[in-house]
Amino acid sequence: MSTKLPKVPAVIVGMGWAGGIIASELTKAGIKVVGIERGKERTTNDYLMGHDELRFQHRTELMQDLSKETITHRNDPNMRALPMRSYGTFIVGDGVGGAGSHWNGQTYRFLPYDFEIKSLTEEKYGTNKLGSEYTLQDWGITYDEIEPYYDTFEKMAGISGETVEMYGHRSNPYPTGPMVKTPTFELFEEATKKLGYHPYMLPSANLSENYTNPDGISRSACQYCAFCENFGCEYGAKADPVVTVIPVAKETGNLDLRTHSNVTRILNDGTKATGVVYVNTITGEEFEQPADVVIVTSYVFNNVRLLLNSNLGTPYNPETGEGSIGKNYCYQVSAGATTLFYEDKAFNNYAGAGALGIEIPDFAGDNFDHSDVNFIHGSGIRMTQYGNRPIAINQVPSGTPSWGAEFKKQSIKYANSTLQVKSQGASMPHKDNYLDLDPEYKDAYGMPLLRMTYDYTEQDKELVKYMSKVTRKIAEKIGADHYETTEEQATFNVNVDTNTHNTGGVIMGADSKTSAVNSYLQMWEAENVFVIGASAFPHNSSFNPTGTIGALSYRASEGIIKYLKDGGGSLV
Amino acid sequence: MEESEKYGLDEKGSSRRKFLRNSGVAAGGVVVGSVLGGLIGFGGEKQHQAPKTEHEHAAPAANPNAALMFFTPDQYQTTIAATERIFPADENGPGAADLNVAIYIDHQLASPWGINAKDYMLGAFYKAEATQQEQVRILRKDLFLLGLKGLDDYSGNKFDSKFTSLEGEQQDEILTEFENGEYKLSGVSSSIFFDLLRILTIEGAYADPMYGGNKDMEGWAMRKFPGSRMNYNNEVVSKEFIELEPESLQSHMGH
Numbered sequence: 001m002s003t004k005l006p007k008v009p010a011v012i013v014g015m016g017w018a019g020g021i022i023a024s025e026l027t028k029a030g031i032k033v034v035g036i037e038r039g040k041e042r043t044t045n046d047y048l049m050g051h052d053e054l055r056f057q058h059r060t061e062l063m064q065d066l067s068k069e070t071i072t073h074r075n076d077p078n079m080r081a082l083p084m085r086s087y088g089t090f091i092v093g094d095g096v097g098g099a100g101s102h103w104n105g106q107t108y109r110f111l112p113y114d115f116e117i118k119s120l121t122e123e124k125y126g127t128n129k130l131g132s133e134y135t136l137q138d139w140g141i142t143y144d145e146i147e148p149y150y151d152t153f154e155k156m157a158g159i160s161g162e163t164v165e166m167y168g169h170r171s172n173p174y175p176t177g178p179m180v181k182t183p184t185f186e187l188f189e190e191a192t193k194k195l196g197y198h199p200y201m202l203p204s205a206n207l208s209e210n211y212t213n214p215d216g217i218s219r220s221a222c223q224y225c226a227f228c229e230n231f232g233c234e235y236g237a238k239a240d241p242v243v244t245v246i247p248v249a250k251e252t253g254n255l256d257l258r259t260h261s262n263v264t265r266i267l268n269d270g271t272k273a274t275g276v277v278y279v280n281t282i283t284g285e286e287f288e289q290p291a292d293v294v295i296v297t298s299y300v301f302n303n304v305r306l307l308l309n310s311n312l313g314t315p316y317n318p319e320t321g322e323g324s325i326g327k328n329y330c331y332q333v334s335a336g337a338t339t340l341f342y343e344d345k346a347f348n349n350y351a352g353a354g355a356l357g358i359e360i361p362d363f364a365g366d367n368f369d370h371s372d373v374n375f376i377h378g379s380g381i382r383m384t385q386y387g388n389r390p391i392a393i394n395q396v397p398s399g400t401p402s403w404g405a406e407f408k409k410q411s412i413k414y415a416n417s418t419l420q421v422k423s424q425g426a427s428m429p430h431k432d433n434y435l436d437l438d439p440e441y442k443d444a445y446g447m448p449l450l451r452m453t454y455d456y457t458e459q460d461k462e463l464v465k466y467m468s469k470v471t472r473k474i475a476e477k478i479g480a481d482h483y484e485t486t487e488e489q490a491t492f493n494v495n496v497d498t499n500t501h502n503t504g505g506v507i508m509g510a511d512s513k514t515s516a517v518n519s520y521l522q523m524w525e526a527e528n529v530f531v532i533g534a535s536a537f538p539h540n541s542s543f544n545p546t547g548t549i550g551a552l553s554y555r556a557s558e559g560i561i562k563y564l565k566d567g568g569g570s571l572v
Numbered sequence: 573m574e575e576s577e578k579y580g581l582d583e584k585g586s587s588r589r590k591f592l593r594n595s596g597v598a599a600g601g602v603v604v605g606s607v608l609g610g611l612i613g614f615g616g617e618k619q620h621q622a623p624k625t626e627h628e629h630a631a632p633a634a635n636p637n638a639a640l641m642f643f644t645p646d647q648y649q650t651t652i653a654a655t656e657r658i659f660p661a662d663e664n665g666p667g668a669a670d671l672n673v674a675i676y677i678d679h680q681l682a683s684p685w686g687i688n689a690k691d692y693m694l695g696a697f698y699k700a701e702a703t704q705q706e707q708v709r710i711l712r713k714d715l716f717l718l719g720l721k722g723l724d725d726y727s728g729n730k731f732d733s734k735f736t737s738l739e740g741e742q743q744d745e746i747l748t749e750f751e752n753g754e755y756k757l758s759g760v761s762s763s764i765f766f767d768l769l770r771i772l773t774i775e776g777a778y779a780d781p782m783y784g785g786n787k788d789m790e791g792w793a794m795r796k797f798p799g800s801r802m803n804y805n806n807e808v809v810s811k812e813f814i815e816l817e818p819e820s821l822q823s824h825m826g827h
């Protein structure tokens with residue numbers, strides 16, 4: 001039996017970046033909001049003993065508790081999907097702040113090309129560049145339309161960066177200047193310039209200088225402490241919902257934040273939602289929270305799973321291509337890389353920050369001609385310095401055993417004497433890559449788990465091959481005693497592949513037949529349900545997703561406020 | 573910057589010399605168990621546990637954390653021997669035995685992680701395809717003990733001896749076969765145990781010393797890792813390598 005609570009104007013499911021932004025915008029506009037979060041409350045106090053590699057990186061303290069729920073995975077529809085029982089490197093956030101508490105902070109915009117990828121690709125390369133099994137779609141919004149929202153997000157977070165000519169136009173420069181250029185970045189810069197490329201410092205949410213945002217939130221500059229990716233920032237230097245949008249929402253008095261509360265279903269009559277059901281994860285009590293608007297910001301996986309478990313929207317059918325919930329799940333391809341080994345040079349690679357990096361834009365999007373290659377889009381080619389931690393990073397030349405005297409000798413010898421030129425590439429949707437409900441496995445509350453059917457495509461493999469050669473070329477220009485290049489993209493394995501950039505499943509578009517939400521992330525099939533996150537991306541670009549999630553969250557907030565004011569209706 | 577550079581180098585140099593002096597590890601020498609002389613009075617000879625000499629009471633090395641909460645003394649000895657082969661003492665510095673890696677493993681297996689508290693353990697455990705994660709029902713603490721027993725059983729079969737009594741090369745031979753999954757533990761491939769043993773060894777060498785391993789931060793010192801300092805504003809822009817004395821989380825207490 002669930003306890004029915006008094007109705008509120010808006011309920012938000014999940015208090016990460018998307019949920020936090022919506023909460024702050026709605027509460028500032030005077031709207032009463034209930035924010036429901038399955039994990040715990042967090043403040044910077046939680047980060048004070050944070051420099052603990054074992055606890056936070058390898059025991060994944062801040063991540064989703066897999067004993068309660070996980071995903072299942074198979075590479076193709078003929079396999080039986082099996083649950084990810086423990087974490088490899090594929091991690092999901094949890095608690096107030098979501099993955100925004102332990103992200104790196106690399107904060108990009110997508111390209112003008114991304115938003116109109118289908119039209120622009122066909123215009124330039126014809127309709128057969130990729131086969132019809134690639135379900136490429138325009139986003140239903142242009143870069144010019146989304147630009148002001150990027151600007152708002154960047155000002156709120158205080159993004160540190162420099163303008164890049166080869167990317168979309170900016171109405172304003174970044175609010176703070178770029179991070180420091182390390183000596184190894186100078187090597188990368190010199191080499192790439194000699195090759196005719198255009199290096200720039202990564203846009204970073206680790207503040208390069210003290211900053212006060214338009215909400216009046218002041219934060220101090222990054223200390224390059226190197227416990228950043230997978231860790232919370234005790235200085236508040238890293239933009240995190242916990243030190244930005246959530247305190248703003250709390251300050252209004254309009255946010256009722258409920259932690260340890262796991263939403264299991266969205267109540268609805270097929271065309272409209274009436275509220276949500278959630279379980280207190282500590283006591284086991286069940287509650288029903290009625291609301292005028294239901295805002296789903298529970299990350300890609302649960303955004304899809306909650307809709308499917310609630311019978312909201314039409315599930316995607318890979319046989320017919322009809323339906324949209326679960327469609328166009330994409331990832332990213334980052335296999336192509338070259339490692340540089342040095343015999344008698346050491347670098348201060350124990351120092352760093354999550355978004356400290358340098359990159360070239362020359363191989364991103366359609367910045368180079370694709371007439372003679374078998375793929376579209378591209379990669380950022382980059383060198384980063386996050387801080388090498390000793391359990392995680394043990395680079396040894398190939399052929400070195402993985403244990404014993406030789407392993408120890410080589411891993412210590414090269415502990416401070418390797419560099420890497422890496423790539424992070426775009427991921428195109430394919431009709432056989434999708435999300436649905438697992439027929440067998442359930443979560444701790446008895447609800448079906450999400451099943452991922454995914455493998456890298458031919459497009460991905462071609463892209464990786466090409467980009468790995470670019471990394472090699474740059475590495476050789478930098479110069480080292482020994483190089484090792486990964487040239488091929490292996491088969492997808494949920495416990496091996498490192499990338500936290502999952503996208504799709506509740507995609508946006510201009511057409512209700514081929515997409516799930518409109519350009520305000522309002523569901524076509526249920527006008528008072530807004531589903532926000534990277535789940536809305538019809539494909540994944542080569543850039544990290546959160547800048548675009550932030551921009552879409554600001555746009556959705558605008559739509560939700562209008563919807564509540566107008567008393568309903570489609571926003572487009 | 574120059575100051576910290578100088579400070580770091582001098583401090584580090586002396587601490588490394590001190591290590592070599594204290595531990596008596598000769599370059600390349602294998603010292604399984606030797607450093608534990610003071611620790612393992614209970615290692616089978618019960619009477620040694622009894623009244624301590626004054627000298628032992630005064631020993632500055634007494635570390636209340638270096639005691640067993642999970643292993644039996646025999647299991648502990650096997651763990652010391654196996655981890656030392658994975659991460660041996662050499663001219664860089666101490667190996668797993670001297671770093672208290674087996675203490676670290678003991679404590680980890682006694683923790684919620686040892687009983688897979690945050691892993692998904694529901695539903696059926698089917699055989700995984702090569703591109704899927706191994707589906708292991710056995711809890712880590714049980715898997716580790718199965719593996720230790722397997723090491724002894726297999727050593728018995730092959731060399732008619734316990735694992736701890738074998739020569740280093742023989743131990744390597746056994747470990748290699750375990751790594752390749754050539755020995756079948758009940759219900760699971762030996763390679764799954766080996767992977768656990770290997771990663772726990774690396775963790776025990778390099779995790780914060782509060783977890784019981786990485787004794788005196790010597791694991792970090794070997795690779796010139798400064799531990800958990802609060803800022804690297806100077807180091808991050810320095811063209812010279814700056815070697816800093818490691819600091820552990822203990823140094824953050826009382827902030």
Ligand SMILES: Cc1cc2nc3c(=O)[nH]c(=O)nc-3n(C[C@H](O)[C@H](O)[C@H](O)COP(=O)(O)OP(=O)(O)OC[C@H]3O[C@@H](n4cnc5c(N)ncnc54)[C@H](O)[C@@H]3O)c2cc1C
Pocket residue numbers: 013014015016017018019036037038039091092093094095096097098099100102103104105106107108229230261262263264297298299300302354355500501532533534544545546547549
């Ligand atoms: C280690 C790491 C590094 C990253 N680095 C970068 C980077 O450098 N740049 C970048 O752009 N992106 C990065 N990302 C990705 C980034 O963190 C995410 O894109 C972003 O946090 C997504 O925001 P979100 O609000 O959609 O989801 P999240 O931040 O994941 O928040 C979702 C929230 O919903 C809650 N929730 C889920 N299900 C339920 C439920 N049923 N009931 C109640 N609450 C629920 C979760 O607990 C969570 O708090 C990184 C991610 C990780 C893990």
Ligand code: SF4
Pocket residue numbers: 205206207221222223224225226227228229231232233234235236237238352353354
């Ligand atoms: S590297 Fe900078 S932003 Fe990251 S946690 Fe440390 S101080 Fe914070």
